Amino acid sequence: MAPSAVFRCIAGCSGSYSLEQVIYRCPTCGGLLEVAHDLAALRERSAEEWKQLFEARWRLTDDPWTSGVWAKHEWVAPQVRAENIVTFGEGTSHLTKVPRYANEIGLGDVRIKQCGTSHSGSFKDLGMTVLVSMVKQMIANGANIRAIACASTGDTSAALAAYAAAANIRAVVILPRGKISTAQLVQPLAMGALVLAVDTDFDGCMKLVQELADREGVYLANSMNSLRLEGQKTVAIELAQQFHWDVPDWVVIPGGNLGNVSALGAGFEMLHALGLITKRPRICVAQVAHAHPLYTSYRASWAALAPVKAKTTLASAIQIGNPVSFAKAVRALKAFEGVVESVSEAELADAAARADRSGLFTCPHTGVALAALEKLAARGEVTKDQRAVVISTASGLKFADFKVGYHEGTLAEAPAPKFRNTPVELPESYDALREALLRGLDS
Numbered sequence: 001m002a003p004s005a006v007f008r009c010i011a012g013c014s015g016s017y018s019l020e021q022v023i024y025r026c027p028t029c030g031g032l033l034e035v036a037h038d039l040a041a042l043r044e045r046s047a048e049e050w051k052q053l054f055e056a057r058w059r060l061t062d063d064p065w066t067s068g069v070w071a072k073h074e075w076v077a078p079q080v081r082a083e084n085i086v087t088f089g090e091g092t093s094h095l096t097k098v099p100r101y102a103n104e105i106g107l108g109d110v111r112i113k114q115c116g117t118s119h120s121g122s123f124k125d126l127g128m129t130v131l132v133s134m135v136k137q138m139i140a141n142g143a144n145i146r147a148i149a150c151a152s153t154g155d156t157s158a159a160l161a162a163y164a165a166a167a168n169i170r171a172v173v174i175l176p177r178g179k180i181s182t183a184q185l186v187q188p189l190a191m192g193a194l195v196l197a198v199d200t201d202f203d204g205c206m207k208l209v210q211e212l213a214d215r216e217g218v219y220l221a222n223s224m225n226s227l228r229l230e231g232q233k234t235v236a237i238e239l240a241q242q243f244h245w246d247v248p249d250w251v252v253i254p255g256g257n258l259g260n261v262s263a264l265g266a267g268f269e270m271l272h273a274l275g276l277i278t279k280r281p282r283i284c285v286a287q288v289a290h291a292h293p294l295y296t297s298y299r300a301s302w303a304a305l306a307p308v309k310a311k312t313t314l315a316s317a318i319q320i321g322n323p324v325s326f327a328k329a330v331r332a333l334k335a336f337e338g339v340v341e342s343v344s345e346a347e348l349a350d351a352a353a354r355a356d357r358s359g360l361f362t363c364p365h366t367g368v369a370l371a372a373l374e375k376l377a378a379r380g381e382v383t384k385d386q387r388a389v390v391i392s393t394a395s396g397l398k399f400a401d402f403k404v405g406y407h408e409g410t411l412a413e414a415p416a417p418k419f420r421n422t423p424v425e426l427p428e429s430y431d432a433l434r435e436a437l438l439r440g441l442d443s
């Protein structure tokens with residue numbers, strides 16, 4: 001029996017649908033779908049054999065095995081044929097130990113999973129390689145798909161534009177006119193995506209893009225499409241592998257639409273079900289106070305989602321008030337003794353800056369997760385003898401304005417930066433230079 005997978009309703013409605021079918025929601029209840037794998041077929045290899053296979057594929061030099069996602073091909077999207085895989089060698093990201101940072105916040109073992117060290121600069125690549133490869137295969141099999149579209153402005157559109165361009169499929173980015181800077185869009189523009197700026201807000205764009213998908217043969221790449229989560233799931237598998245088939249005590253991850261934590265949970269579930277791990281990590285989702293509907297639900301014993309109007313935040317990729325994957329995220333958190341933390345703008349900015357001082361260059365979303373870890377440590381929930389992993393979601397290089405604003409002290413959201421560092425300006429004089437050097441090294 002070859003490994004295979006289908007779409008199924010997460011609420012348990014009957015029916016399953018081919019991964020090559022254009023379907024985003026359960027036709028019975030309208031709820032979310034997920035990719036369900038044939039575990040019996042996967043069990044034909046023992047846990048030990050899977051470990052050996054994954055070890056053998058780690059960082060091979062030939063595509064598609066260069067990719068951390070496709071190195072787990074059978075567990076991700078087994079029906080995608082090798083000739084349809086579109087990859088930029090995503091995944092296989094470094095798990096960086098940060099002893100200086102850990103020590104400063106009173107912990108013993110903190111590691112950063114560098115998911116932002118990736119082709120387009122965020123973890124969105126991990127999901128997009130799967131979605132675009134699947135669409136390439138659907139087109140090869142005769143499906144009438146004219147383009148792939150999304151309604152995001154930031155990391156999703158950058159990833160979509162890159163993979164679609166490589167596959168020679170048109171990418172369409174739909175966004176609210178006048179609300180997005182060229183800097184945020186420079187990646188999709190450079191990579192030739194069709195960028196449509198509409199006189200509406202984000203929800204309006206989302207509605208329009210769904211209508212396009214229903215009526216015009218445009219495939220939807222937004223995160224209700226659960227193919228993306230299959231690629232993102234490999235973060236959990238890589239983590240277990242990097243801990244020699246063990247798990248850390250804690251994984252802290254920033255959450256907006258909550259697809260990423262759902263994927264993380266799904267990855268650990270699969271590892272557990274197939275016997276590659278026996279322990280379960282605890283998971284903490286970190287949200288910003290300006291957009292924390294999951295935190296509100298958690299504090300009220302997992303009350304139903306009450307959508308909020310998200311306020312502007314430095315962590316722009318998680319400024320989401322009505323998270324699509326809420327139900328999947330709650331399920332994952334319940335299964336992994338999960339907690340939810342909420343942090344302020346100043347807290348996320350200072351946490352990012354503190355981590356940078358041990359050589360990182362963290363994006364604001366990673367700062368959210370770090371600030372949450374600092375709170376868990378201060379409360380004694382994460383202890384010095386435990387191992388904690390923080391999922392870094394994007395490269396800090398994509399958020400240069402945030403870094404510049406922090407160190408110049410011009411961020412309205414973080415007016416009193418704790419770790420500000422500015423250049424010392426000097427006349428052309430050896431004595432002045434020497435004095436500044438000595439003073440600087442002393443402080």
Ligand SMILES: *Cc1c(COP(=O)(O)O)cnc(C)c1O
Nearest residue numbers: 155256257258259260365393394
């Ligand atoms: C998309 C994104 C997130 C949030 O992930 P969700 O799946 O929406 O919870 C966090 N950080 C960055 C950098 C992102 O691009």
Ligand SMILES: [Zn+2]
Nearest residue numbers: 009013026029
């Ligand atoms: Zn259903």
